Amino acid sequence: MKIGLHEPLFKGNEKKYLLDCIKTNWVSTSGKYLNLFEKKIKKITGSKYVVPVLNGTIGLHISLITLGVKNGDEVIVPSITFIASVNSINYVGARPIFMDVDKYLNLDEKKCIEFLQKQTFMKKNICHNKKTKKAIRAIVIVHTFGNAAKFDMLQNLCKKKNIKIIEDAAESLGTKYTSKKFKNKHTGTIGELGVISFNGNKIVTSGNGGAVLTQDKKLYKKCRYLVFQAKDNNVNFIHNEVGYNYSLSNISAALGTAQLEMLNSNLDKKNKINKFYSDSFLKVKGANILQSPEYSKNNKWLNLLVLDKPLSKKTRAIFNSKTIQFRPIWYPNHLQKKYLHCQKFKINYANKIFKKIICIPSGPNLRNSQLKKICNFLKKALND
Ligand SMILES: Cc1ncc(COP(=O)(O)O)c(C=O)c1O
Structure with a gap:
């Protein structure tokens, strides 16, 4: 599945x-x-x-x-x-x-x-x-x-x-x-x-x-x-x-x-998933897991892999994977057709960063074997 x-x-x-x-x-x-x-x-x-x-x-x-x-x-x-x-x-x-x-x-x-x-x-x-x-x-x-x-x-x-x-x-x-x-x-x-x-x-x-x-x-x-x-x-x-x-x-x-009633248990699980991904990509060149701010305790809802460079056409093939679901982050809203006419103020980082991010599976039901599979899949795709 x-x-x-x-x-x-x-x-x-x-x-x-x-x-x-x-x-x-x-x-x-x-x-x-x-x-x-x-x-x-x-x-x-x-x-x-x-x-x-x-x-x-x-x-x-x-x-x-x-x-x-x-x-x-x-x-x-x-x-x-x-x-x-x-x-x-x-x-x-x-x-x-x-x-x-x-x-x-x-x-x-x-x-x-x-x-x-x-x-x-x-x-x-x-x-x-x-x-x-x-x-x-x-x-x-x-x-x-x-x-x-x-x-x-x-x-x-x-x-x-x-x-x-x-x-x-x-x-x-x-x-x-x-x-x-x-x-x-x-x-x-x-x-x-x-x-x-x-x-x-x-x-x-x-x-x-x-x-x-x-x-x-x-x-x-x-x-x-x-x-x-x-x-x-x-x-x-x-x-x-x-x-x-x-x-x-x-x-x-x-x-x-x-x-x-399950929130605390899900929060624990999500912390562990985030740690697994962060450790796994610690030594990978050109990619790292987005870290959370230190002024807050965050729920680690979705893990994002941030690349040094924009995703290549070849790497983008992972979004069509039949075995694991990956997603880019949202397309910036100031570039959406219905909002092109709206005012924007000094938008710079958003224009660059959205091309470099992969959202990776983060649900509380993930097993360690699945997390390993996801990391291996990504590392291979980034190396190819
Ligand atoms: C940032 C953000 N705002 C609003 C919504 C809308 O919530 P809903 O899907 O429950 O309508 C979502 C997600 O679904 C969201 O991620």
């Missing part, structure tokens, strides 16, 4: 909880597993409030609406991220401004600060873009591949400029800061809102699923209200705002709850 990039591992209470939903008829947008799921996420992340949603993309969409980002506004986002971080900005009629990334493939904090200092002005306490004269209402900070992004200084500036922060923590469940200003904080709990994904390829899964985190009661209430169809009166069907049917189901929450 082909080794997948990131397959889920079901060895806990998944079946038991799913059958319980069917037996008790609690299969839709309320039920005890939704409550348990919410409680577990609160405990793991330390977040005061949690709203379970249908998936991470929807989590980002509803977060932008909750913060009042609307048609004609602008939102800052790094170019290297899964396209959902960018499309969600498009959904509300706003336009992305693309930023470069740092050596961990997270938003380049320094360049972003430079942009805000030199290219924006304040009018009526709203930050405006000098070039377009549009309001910059928010920034999406992505914790890419499970590595915590550095944004402690940027956060201060965003406060001054009244720019709201949404953390896209889709990939970073289990990742916490260990030093400085954000010490002991879980990714996704620092900005106004944070979003986690429970897609099948994440560290734990609810099938399709997501959660919005916030420490602000008002934002929590608004987000929950919008997610549940903006119901103002349950009996008479009064809806004073346009709401959405974005809540997670009890069935997905049942699967997610059982999976969250």
Whole structure:
């Protein structure tokens, strides 16, 4: 069987909880597993409030609406991220401004600060873009591949400029800061809102699923209200705002709850996988495993092999392998057809690095024999 990039591992209470939903008829947008799921996420992340949603993309969409980002506004986002971080900005009629990334493939904090200092002005306490004269209402900070992004200084500036922060923590469940200003904080709990994904390829899964985190009661209430169809009166069907049917189901929450019980064991396993790969490529010339930042304890969601040179046409054949699944990283979003017209600021590193990276299998179910096979396969492909 082909080794997948990131397959889920079901060895806990998944079946038991799913059958319980069917037996008790609690299969839709309320039920005890939704409550348990919410409680577990609160405990793991330390977040005061949690709203379970249908998936991470929807989590980002509803977060932008909750913060009042609307048609004609602008939102800052790094170019290297899964396209959902960018499309969600498009959904509300706003336009992305693309930023470069740092050596961990997270938003380049320094360049972003430079942009805000030199290219924006304040009018009526709203930050405006000098070039377009549009309001910059928010920034999406992505914790890419499970590595915590550095944004402690940027956060201060965003406060001054009244720019709201949404953390896209889709990939970073289990990742916490260990030093400085954000010490002991879980990714996704620092900005106004944070979003986690429970897609099948994440560290734990609810099938399709997501959660919005916030420490602000008002934002929590608004987000929950919008997610549940903006119901103002349950009996008479009064809806004073346009709401959405974005809540997670009890069935997905049942699967997610059982999976969250396995989070610590998956985190352990992922640390071991990362160590195996790092050691294995330690002495290989021209290739190394991307290391995580030292200011945080990272979940090691996906391992990336970084080459000194862009992948050759021959090496790219590994992406068609029938035995092991490899993938390049995302194509930079400022180069995507739908976003070519959008503003970008001094993007340099992203343009080069995306051609040099191979995403390698990292699921918690991988055995040592498979890890060896993957390393041998890669070493041979790079040598040929
Ligand atoms: C960085 C990032 N943001 C957002 C999403 C969207 O999450 P979902 O697939 O649950 O919609 C994903 C991944 O799936 C992601 O990797």
